[in-house]
Amino acid sequence: MTLPSLASRPTSAELDDLRAIARTLPLEDKIALLTGQDMWCLRAIDSIGLREVAFSDGPVGVRGLGLIEGATSILFPSPSAISATWDRDLAF
Numbered sequence: 001m002t003l004p005s006l007a008s009r010p011t012s013a014e015l016d017d018l019r020a021i022a023r024t025l026p027l028e029d030k031i032a033l034l035t036g037q038d039m040w041c042l043r044a045i046d047s048i049g050l051r052e053v054a055f056s057d058g059p060v061g062v063r064g065l066g067l068i069e070g071a072t073s074i075l076f077p078s079p080s081a082i083s084a085t086w087d088r089d090l091a092f
Contacts, residue, residue: 021048 010018022030028043037043042053082091 024048 032043040054043051044050
């Protein structure tokens with residue numbers, strides 16, 4: 001059994017498929033989905049075709065997977081720091 005491709009909101013049939021897949025997972029795999037692989041990634045589960053999923057945080061953009069070093073894709077100025085300047089031109 002493999003996961004359906006969900007490029008948009010899942011249909012009721014796709015949700016049924018996902019529920020059926022979830023019922024086949026051993027308890028250890030279900031717990032792994034709740035706890036993750038590490039601080040930023042969800043563990044892959046090959047038996048159902050789930051690839052590792054990386055998450056990000058923060059309101060100012062994606063900073064990559066490293067805490068200090070690492071490839072980043074985009075970072076925006078902090079909205080609270082910009083608003084503290086009271087400079088409308090800087091904000092827009």
